[in-house]
Amino acid sequence: MRFEIYRYVPGGGARPRMQRYDVALDPHDRMLLDALERIRTTQDDTLAYRRSCREGVCGSDGMNINGRNGLACITPLQGLREPVTLRPLPGFPVIRDLVVDLTRFFEQYRSISPYVADEGPFPERERLQSPEERARLDGLYECILCACCSGFCPSYWWNPDRFLGPATLLQALRFIADSRDRATAERLDYLNEAYRLFRCRGIMNCTEVCPKGLNPARAIERIKLRMVKAEL
Ligand code: SF4
Ligand code: SF4
Numbered sequence: 386m387r388f389e390i391y392r393y394v395p396g397g398g399a400r401p402r403m404q405r406y407d408v409a410l411d412p413h414d415r416m417l418l419d420a421l422e423r424i425r426t427t428q429d430d431t432l433a434y435r436r437s438c439r440e441g442v443c444g445s446d447g448m449n450i451n452g453r454n455g456l457a458c459i460t461p462l463q464g465l466r467e468p469v470t471l472r473p474l475p476g477f478p479v480i481r482d483l484v485v486d487l488t489r490f491f492e493q494y495r496s497i498s499p500y501v502a503d504e505g506p507f508p509e510r511e512r513l514q515s516p517e518e519r520a521r522l523d524g525l526y527e528c529i530l531c532a533c534c535s536g537f538c539p540s541y542w543w544n545p546d547r548f549l550g551p552a553t554l555l556q557a558l559r560f561i562a563d564s565r566d567r568a569t570a571e572r573l574d575y576l577n578e579a580y581r582l583f584r585c586r587g588i589m590n591c592t593e594v595c596p597k598g599l600n601p602a603r604a605i606e607r608i609k610l611r612m613v614k615a616e617l
């Protein structure tokens with residue numbers, strides 16, 4: 386199978402380039418990550434990419450695969466158009482080859498206080514939720530912060546410092562929607578700013594590429610609705 390893979394080491398003197406690899410796959414190689422491991426073990430151990438769980442859980446191996454962002458470990462090789470073109474997630478600084486710097490992405494995530502906020506009084510035992518309250522978190526809590534959506538959002542490419550991007554906004558709703566959280570007003574207040582939330586243009590690229598089948602664009606709309614309701 387033929388691959389064209391982005392190679393670049395910032396500060397290394399060489400310009401970014403695409404490198405061709407022709408790989409003899411093993412019958413057990415089913416996913417794109419298997420092919421990358423095969424390239425690294427049989428041809429080129431300088432090729433850099435992130436991976437950990439190989440099960441679509443850790444969110445490490447987000448990359449641009451034939452023009453769409455996705456996770457290498459859950460992308461079947463069968464059906465991929467050749468040459469399979471792999472580039473780093475668009476819009477993020479490259480550390481090396483397919484590895485991008487997600488520092489800003491995680492700072493933005495931290496900025497939305499990603500934990501249930503409750504200053505008490507505390508219950509004697511756990512904070513209970515009804516099944517309906519718990520169901521409101523469906524489609525939100527499953528996010529693995531792989532950044533595939535933010536790396537496919539034109540508004541995020543253009544304003545990466547000021548627009549929080551779809552992944553962080555979906556996570557923001559995850560806590561706004563949580564019945565145990567007591568900081569909804571503060572959370573909405575933080576997001577109610579020209580860029581942080583309102584730079585979303587409804588282009589829907591985010592929803593199209595989420596490998597977990599989530600809908601960040603809908604989450605952003607739900608936050609806006611909560612803002613309107615809060616002001617009525
Ligand atoms: S919403 Fe989907 S694409 Fe975006 S970070 Fe979460 S899991 Fe990844
Ligand atoms: S819907 Fe909003 S967040 Fe999603 S890709 Fe479009 S502009 Fe970005």
Ligand code: FES
Nearest residue numbers: 438439443444458
């Ligand atoms: S290696 Fe963990 S999500 Fe792909």
